[in-house]
Amino acid sequence: MQDDPVTQHVHDAARRARTASRQLATATRHTKDAALLAAADALVEATGSILEANRVDVDRARAAGTPENVLDRLRLDADRVAAFADGVRDVAGLPDPVGEVVRGSVLPNGLRLQQVRVPMGVIGMIYEGRPNVTADAAAICLKAGSAVLLRGSSSAARSNRAIVDVMAGAIAGCGLPSDLVQLLPSEDRASATALMRARGLVDLVIPRGGAGLIRTVVQESTVPVIETGTGNCHVYVDADADLDMAEAIVLNSKTHRTSVCNAAESLLVHADVAETFVPRIVAALVARGVTIHGDATFRAADPSVVAVTEEDHATEYLDLDISAAVVGSVDEAIEHVRTYSSGHTEAIVTSSMATARRFTLGVDSAAVMVNASTRFTDGGEFGFGAEIGISTQKLHARGPMGLTEMTTTTYLVEGDGQIR
Amino acid sequence: MQDDPVTQHVHDAARRARTASRQLATATRHTKDAALLAAADALVEATGSILEANRVDVDRARAAGTPENVLDRLRLDADRVAAFADGVRDVAGLPDPVGEVVRGSVLPNGLRLQQVRVPMGVIGMIYEGRPNVTADAAAICLKAGSAVLLRGSSSAARSNRAIVDVMAGAIAGCGLPSDLVQLLPSEDRASATALMRARGLVDLVIPRGGAGLIRTVVQESTVPVIETGTGNCHVYVDADADLDMAEAIVLNSKTHRTSVCNAAESLLVHADVAETFVPRIVAALVARGVTIHGDATFRAADPSVVAVTEEDHATEYLDLDISAAVVGSVDEAIEHVRTYSSGHTEAIVTSSMATARRFTLGVDSAAVMVNASTRFTDGGEFGFGAEIGISTQKLHARGPMGLTEMTTTTYLVEGDGQIR
Numbered sequence: 001m002q003d004d005p006v007t008q009h010v011h012d013a014a015r016r017a018r019t020a021s022r023q024l025a026t027a028t029r030h031t032k033d034a035a036l037l038a039a040a041d042a043l044v045e046a047t048g049s050i051l052e053a054n055r056v057d058v059d060r061a062r063a064a065g066t067p068e069n070v071l072d073r074l075r076l077d078a079d080r081v082a083a084f085a086d087g088v089r090d091v092a093g094l095p096d097p098v099g100e101v102v103r104g105s106v107l108p109n110g111l112r113l114q115q116v117r118v119p120m121g122v123i124g125m126i127y128e129g130r131p132n133v134t135a136d137a138a139a140i141c142l143k144a145g146s147a148v149l150l151r152g153s154s155s156a157a158r159s160n161r162a163i164v165d166v167m168a169g170a171i172a173g174c175g176l177p178s179d180l181v182q183l184l185p186s187e188d189r190a191s192a193t194a195l196m197r198a199r200g201l202v203d204l205v206i207p208r209g210g211a212g213l214i215r216t217v218v219q220e221s222t223v224p225v226i227e228t229g230t231g232n233c234h235v236y237v238d239a240d241a242d243l244d245m246a247e248a249i250v251l252n253s254k255t256h257r258t259s260v261c262n263a264a265e266s267l268l269v270h271a272d273v274a275e276t277f278v279p280r281i282v283a284a285l286v287a288r289g290v291t292i293h294g295d296a297t298f299r300a301a302d303p304s305v306v307a308v309t310e311e312d313h314a315t316e317y318l319d320l321d322i323s324a325a326v327v328g329s330v331d332e333a334i335e336h337v338r339t340y341s342s343g344h345t346e347a348i349v350t351s352s353m354a355t356a357r358r359f360t361l362g363v364d365s366a367a368v369m370v371n372a373s374t375r376f377t378d379g380g381e382f383g384f385g386a387e388i389g390i391s392t393q394k395l396h397a398r399g400p401m402g403l404t405e406m407t408t409t410t411y412l413v414e415g416d417g418q419i420r
Numbered sequence: 421m422q423d424d425p426v427t428q429h430v431h432d433a434a435r436r437a438r439t440a441s442r443q444l445a446t447a448t449r450h451t452k453d454a455a456l457l458a459a460a461d462a463l464v465e466a467t468g469s470i471l472e473a474n475r476v477d478v479d480r481a482r483a484a485g486t487p488e489n490v491l492d493r494l495r496l497d498a499d500r501v502a503a504f505a506d507g508v509r510d511v512a513g514l515p516d517p518v519g520e521v522v523r524g525s526v527l528p529n530g531l532r533l534q535q536v537r538v539p540m541g542v543i544g545m546i547y548e549g550r551p552n553v554t555a556d557a558a559a560i561c562l563k564a565g566s567a568v569l570l571r572g573s574s575s576a577a578r579s580n581r582a583i584v585d586v587m588a589g590a591i592a593g594c595g596l597p598s599d600l601v602q603l604l605p606s607e608d609r610a611s612a613t614a615l616m617r618a619r620g621l622v623d624l625v626i627p628r629g630g631a632g633l634i635r636t637v638v639q640e641s642t643v644p645v646i647e648t649g650t651g652n653c654h655v656y657v658d659a660d661a662d663l664d665m666a667e668a669i670v671l672n673s674k675t676h677r678t679s680v681c682n683a684a685e686s687l688l689v690h691a692d693v694a695e696t697f698v699p700r701i702v703a704a705l706v707a708r709g710v711t712i713h714g715d716a717t718f719r720a721a722d723p724s725v726v727a728v729t730e731e732d733h734a735t736e737y738l739d740l741d742i743s744a745a746v747v748g749s750v751d752e753a754i755e756h757v758r759t760y761s762s763g764h765t766e767a768i769v770t771s772s773m774a775t776a777r778r779f780t781l782g783v784d785s786a787a788v789m790v791n792a793s794t795r796f797t798d799g800g801e802f803g804f805g806a807e808i809g810i811s812t813q814k815l816h817a818r819g820p821m822g823l824t825e826m827t828t829t830t831y832l833v834e835g836d837g838q839i840r
Contacts, residue, residue: 026781105803111792113802120814121784199638203814218619222639224815245837252839360832361446364541372531372835381840382533382831383525394540394623394828395644396816408814411802412780415792417665419672420801 006185010149010194013182014201017122017147020177025119025145027176029096035174036092036139042170043085043135043163047078053162054131061155073129074156084135087386088167091139094385097403098145112414117407119145121203124195125388126151126217128209131159138167138181140388144406147180149202151195153209154186196221203408208389211316226397226405228389231261231344232316233374236333236359238350239272243280245371246349250281253347253374255288259318261390262345262377266313267324268333269297274326285322294324313340330355334362341365343392345377366392366399426605430569430614433602434621437542437567440597445539445565447596449516455594456512456559462590463505463555463583467498473582474551481575489679493549494576504555507806508587511559514805517823518565532834537827539565541623544615545808546571546637548629551579558587558601560808564826567600569622571615573629574606616641623828628809631736646817646825648809651681651764652736653794656753656779658770659692663700665791666769670701673767673794675708679738681810682765682797686733687744688753689717694746705742714744733760750775754782761785763812765797786812786819 024032043050054076061071097117104114123146125137134150141148152160164183172178184191196205199222207217211230218225235253237246253264269277274297282301285292292298293308305324312323313336327333330348337346347369348359360368367377377399379387384402391397397405444452463470474496481491520537527533543566545557554570561568572580580603588598604611616625619642627637631650638645655673657666673684689697694717702721705712712718713728725744732743733756747753750768757766767789768779780788787797797819799807804822811817817825 022782107801107803111796115819219642224644224813226815242837248837248839256840356834362442365830367831367833370832370834372833372838373840375840376531376833376835376838377831381527383527393644395646398828399535399831408818410785411787411797411819412790413787413792413796414776414790415796417662417668418792418796419668420676420793420795 004190004194006188006190007194010184010191011198011201013149013184014122014198016179017149017182018201020179021119021121021145021147023177024142024147024180025098027145031174031176032096032143032145033092035171035176036088036142038174039139039167039170040085040088040092042166043088044082046162046166047081050081050159050162050166051076051078053158057156057158066155070129074131074159076131076159080132084132087132087136088139091143091386094143094403096143097407102409109418110415111418114412115409116412117404118410120406120408122147122149122201123406124149124151124198124202124205124223126192126195126205126207126209126213128153128213129156131156131163133208134160134163134183135167136386137388138164140386140403140406142171142180144403146203146406147182149182149184149195151184151192152186157186193220196223196225199223206389226389226391226395226401227393228391229261230316230342230392231263231390232266232314232340232342233262233264233345233347234266234268234337234341235264235347235349235374236268236327236330236337237270237273237277238330238348238352238355239270240352240355241270241273241349242351243273243277246277247281247284249347249349249371249373251284251288254285254290254322255320256373256375258320260375261316262374263318264347264374265316265322266340267322268327268336269324270330270333271326271328278326289320291321292324293321295326297326298324316342330358331362334359337363337365344390345369345374347372347374366390424610424614426608426610427614430604430611431618431621433569433604434542434618436599437569437602438621440599441539441541441565441567443597444562444567444600445518447565451594451596452516452563452565453512455591455596456508456562458594459559459587459590460505460508460512462586463508464502466582466586467501470501470579470582470586471496471498473578477576477578486575490549494551494579496551496579500552504552507552507556508559511563511806514563514823516563517827522829529838530835531838534832535829536832537824538830540826540828542567542569542621543826544569544571544618544622544625544643546612546615546625546627546629546633548573548633549576551576551583553628554580554583554603555587556806557808558584560806560823560826562591562600564823566623566826567602569602569604569615571604571612572606577606613640616643616645619643626809646809646811646815646821647813648811649681650736650762650812651683651810652686652734652760652762653682653684653765653767654686654688654757654761655684655767655769655794656688656747656750656757657690657693657697658750658768658772658775659690660772660775661690661693661769662771663693663697666697667701667704669767669769669791669793671704671708674705674710674742675740676793676795678740680795681736682795683738684767684794685735685737685742686760687742688747688756689744690750690753691746691748698746709740711741712744713741715746717746718744736762750778751782754779757783757785764810765789765794767792767794786810
């Protein structure tokens with residue numbers, strides 16, 4: 001391993017990141033915010049060169065036969081650059097999580113105990129697609145006091161390089177080390193593998209992308225990982241649902257934006273309201289171009305409904321598709337969700353307090369919506385101001401992750417000679 | 421994998437644990453505490469059969485040539501059984517972490533957002549040695565609302581079996597499922613490997629034992645892990661130290677109990693006080709039977725001091741040994757700690773506020789003591805009431821872990837039809 005040049009490169013970058021992070025750990029909020037605002041200004045100023053780099057990425061991706069919807073995610077324009085520069089400014093405006101006293105007390109022997117929030121140290125991000133993640137992640141990690149190693153996709157390599165160079169330059173201009181934000185090579189998988197194996201050099205790896213990427217990182221990483229973003233989200237329409245509300249929530253959850261992890265992928269309807277609600281929601285979904293993968297009741301409602309398979313129930317479509325089934329009870333709905341859900345977000349539509357409580361206690365997901373769209377599971381919507389991803393694991397962070405989740409804590413104990 | 425009978429056994433146990441955990445997740449504190457108190461009573465009542473099982477374990481271990489100090493950790497007597505039964509009672513007396521509202525607010529659109537503490541689900545423990553860990557871990561996991569899969573060492577197999585049978589029986593007698601506390605086979609490594617690979621079936625694995633065990637789990641586990649307990653703890657005696665206090669803290673940190681992770685393994689002394697303090701602390705340590713692995717200054721103080729090596733600096737002796745060196749500044753001490761520490765606990769003895777602050781911000785460990793013994797990093801000493809281990813990683817939990825650290829959270833969002 002030591003002789004492999006890519007691994008060596010990643011380890012060197014991680015060591016420089018560690019050194020840089022130590023300077024950042026003791027920087028004041030004032031210094032960090034100044035660096036972020038300078039980086040935002042520099043991004044806007046460098047729009048021309050960022051777009052030029054992006055054009056090369058897009059042209060190469062198009063020549064390689066990349067489909068238009070993927071090209072669209074890769075493509076930047078002046079508005080998009082301005083938007084992520086604004087995102088960097090927003091992070092500057094958020095409170096500093098570092099130094100927060102999480103708990104504190106005086107122990108019986110007089111020791112003064114404080115649990116204090118401190119930076120993580122060095123964070124690795126392995127991500128696909130959109131170059132805006134580069135700016136977002138750099139800003140959030142910097143504000144949280146950590147250095148970041150960014151391993152984006154090779155298709156966005158030039159765009160990411162342009163963004164990182166601009167931000168690192170602006171940060172250095174404010175007296176902080178430019179090694180706080182580093183882009184790793186992305187030509188092959190070796191750099192990603194080296195990053196996730198750099199235990200001791202890197203404190204945390206966050207994969208952000210498709211299910212395949214996340215599975216690979218989870219399986220191969222020896223650095224602690226926070227799994228993000230796979231969302232096989234369910235909407236359950238209960239016997240006691242307001243059916244107008246149910247229709248609005250199903251449509252919004254499914255069709256408001258289909259390519260995101262908090263979009264609904266599965267619909268469950270209580271048998272007692274199926275006769276009324278199924279034909280109605282099928283018509284509404286079909287009218288919006290949704291392909292329904294349904295059970296017999298759903299298929300009876302419209303000839304366009306295709307037969308649902310076991311695989312459909314487990315699928316995160318990220319498209320205008322939804323799996324659908326009638327269930328006999330809230331308990332059957334809970335069992336279905338527990339069997340197929342990725343643990344992201346589930347919604348129930350009901351006017352019954354008892355049923356709402358049974359559902360929220362029964363499922364095992366990062367967020368449960370009662371009478372609201374699944375689309376609300378989002379750091380911005382939750383008021384966190386910034387989001388680095390949505391954790392679908394139980395350890396450390398669950399649900400939308402903001403600045404706080406990018407920190408750890410330490411116990412500071414002050415005495416005057418206490419011994420045991 | 422599916423056909424291997426040990427893996428199959430572990431997966432079946434994990435599935436039963438999941439089912440049992442769902443019943444526990446909605447149990448009231450009253451029910452959980454009743455089960456814990458019944459388990460404590462049952463342990464005391466079954467002292468005879470537990471000691472009988474333990475005698476077989478001890479006899480076999482002795483026949484296998486196990487050294488006496490290890491046999492002592494394995495050996496139970498009526499007092500030790502009574503002590504861990506009392507530990508189980510103590511857990512019953514602690515507040516229930518489940519249901520705690522961590523944060524909550526009303527969003528601009530009227531959604532009521534709550535982040536609520538919920539059980540982890542299924543927790544795996546892989547541990548060595550002492551059978552009391554069995555009772556401790558079962559009690560803490562049950563109170564925190566999770567089922568536990570216990571994979572102890574084969575040397576304690578009969579003792580662990582007796583303890584688990586008694587506790588599971590008492591729990592079942594209180595109307596909770598006996599599958600909440602299950603012992604996995606320990607004849608070979610296969611069950612431990614199956615447990616750490618049971619991603620999706622097990623939510624968290626905690627290794628507790630020697631550095632080798634912990635390294636293996638960290639490397640091989642696909643289930644999220646909390647690393648515990650390796651403690652290469654340092655005491656740094658600053659130029660501005662009260663030398664009486666420093667002597668007391670060094671002696672207590674090193675010799676109060678040597679086999680524990682919060683014992684000091686390394687001593688650093690500022691050059692300005694070395695002339696006075698080194699001969700004094702060397703004499704005091706040698707008088708208590710400590711072997712000092714020291715640099716030239718320490719070797720000059722006493723002929724019994726042996727030359728320190730790079731490896732010594734990195735060693736957790738867990739015995740009457742200490743590595744020792746003189747440093748030129750607090751920054752040099754910080755560098756030394758950062759290079760060799762396992763990130764558990766460091767102590768500084770100083771009367772200078774500026775130096776104390778520099779040290780606490782400079783090292784990167786779970787706990788930092790200012791003018792106190794390293795031995796205070798302990799769930800009991802910190803007032804947590806119970807401790808399942810001491811985390812030396814940064815993710816999820818850092819330092820002593822109590823009931824709170826054995827839970828996760830979920831976001832509950834209540835609306836009246838909100839859509840985006």
